[in-house]
Amino acid sequence: AAGVIQSPRHLIKEKRETATLKCYPIPRHDTVYWYQQGPGQDPQFLISFYEKMQSDKGSIPDRFSAQQFSDYHSELNMSSLELGDSALYFCASRQHGTASYEQYFGPGTRLTVT
Amino acid sequence: EDQVTQSPEALRLQEGESSSLNCSYTVSGLRGLFWYRQDPGKGPEFLFTLYSAGEEKEKERLKATLTKKESFLHITAPKPEDSATYLCAVVFDIGTYKYIFGTGTRLKVLA
Numbered sequence: 001a002a003g004v005i006q007s008p009r010h011l012i013k014e015k016r017e018t019a020t021l022k023c024y025p026i027p028r029h030d031t032v033y034w035y036q037q038g039p040g041q042d043p044q045f046l047i048s049f050y051e052k053m054q055s056d057k058g059s060i061p062d063r064f065s066a067q068q069f070s071d072y073h074s075e076l077n078m079s080s081l082e083l084g085d086s087a088l089y090f091c092a093s094r095q096h097g098t099a100s101y102e103q104y105f106g107p108g109t110r111l112t113v114t
Numbered sequence: 115e116d117q118v119t120q121s122p123e124a125l126r127l128q129e130g131e132s133s134s135l136n137c138s139y140t141v142s143g144l145r146g147l148f149w150y151r152q153d154p155g156k157g158p159e160f161l162f163t164l165y166s167a168g169e170e171k172e173k174e175r176l177k178a179t180l181t182k183k184e185s186f187l188h189i190t191a192p193k194p195e196d197s198a199t200y201l202c203a204v205v206f207d208i209g210t211y212k213y214i215f216g217t218g219t220r221l222k223v224l225a
Contacts, residue, residue: 004157033212042201042215043158056210090157094211101146101211105157 002027004093004106012112013081021076021109025093031055032074033103034066037088049074050096081113117141118204120216127223130191135219137202138184145208147185149178150201152218158201161187192223 005024013019025032031050035043036059045058049068060066063081068074072093078085088110092103117140127133137147146165150158162171164180171178175196177188187200199220203213 031211035213042217043213045212045214048210048212050210056207056212058212088155100163101205102148102160102163103211103213104160105150107157108155110155 004091004104006089006091006106006109008109009107010110010112012114014114015081015083017081017113019078019081019111021078021089021091021111023074023076023091023093023106025072025074025091026095026104029093029095029104030072031094031096032068032072033092033094034060034074034076035090035092037090037108039087043090046076078111083113086111086113118202118214118216120200120202120219122219123217124220125222127189127192127221129193129223129225132188132190132192134189135187135200135221136184137187137216139204141204141206141214143206144204145211146205147180148203148205148213149176149185149187150203152199152201154199161200189221192221194223194225197221197223 007022033048034046037043046060048056052068066076088108090108092105094103121136149161152158162178167182199218201218202216
């Protein structure tokens with residue numbers, strides 16, 4: 001079965017640089033969630049999209065922005081990177097309107113800021 | 115404030131030694147509770163969804179149960195390959211269905 005695809009899997013950036021993370025949801029899934037997971041921590045919700053519209057916003061810094069495109073893939077844009085942005089970034093998807101609420105996670109992008 | 119707490123933080127078991135992991139929550143209007151397994155550096159892998167008190171789900175050596183205030187993940191006769199971090203997450207907002215995660219239980223099963 002097709003799963004959530006994230007790219008790149010690893011990314012190394014320097015402070016003050018920008019980064020773009022991409023997420024391709026499971027086919028027919030129209031809702032995408034982004035999470036940030038620091039070392040030894042649980043995933044923290046950043047932002048979500050449904051049908052290309054932002055549906056909710058969590059603890060996402062103003063330096064970050066995201067969008068969902070017509071094919072439902074999503075991109076997380078991160079600017080003015082800081083050392084503290086080093087983390088695993090997960091994308092999850094689900095199909096809105098179904099009876100089940102579970103989200104399916106991608107393998108993550110490991111971002112290292114030096 | 116809505117909170118999700120998992121205990122213990124870490125657990126070491128001998129192979130075959132059954133135990134339970136706990137996930138307690140203070141959210142009001144719970145819409146669903148989810149269990150995931152996460153291996154180091156990988157994305158959480160979906161295990162179970164529980165929607166109402168009294169519900170139980172089973173898969174191989176794992177069994178998840180739900181009460182009005184907490185959920186248990188029972189591991190029967192665990193094997194070393196069950197070693198992972200087990201995360202629970204809850205949904206209470208049916209507008210966005212976003213997850214609130216617990217802090218996880220790191221399970222190590224020794225051969």
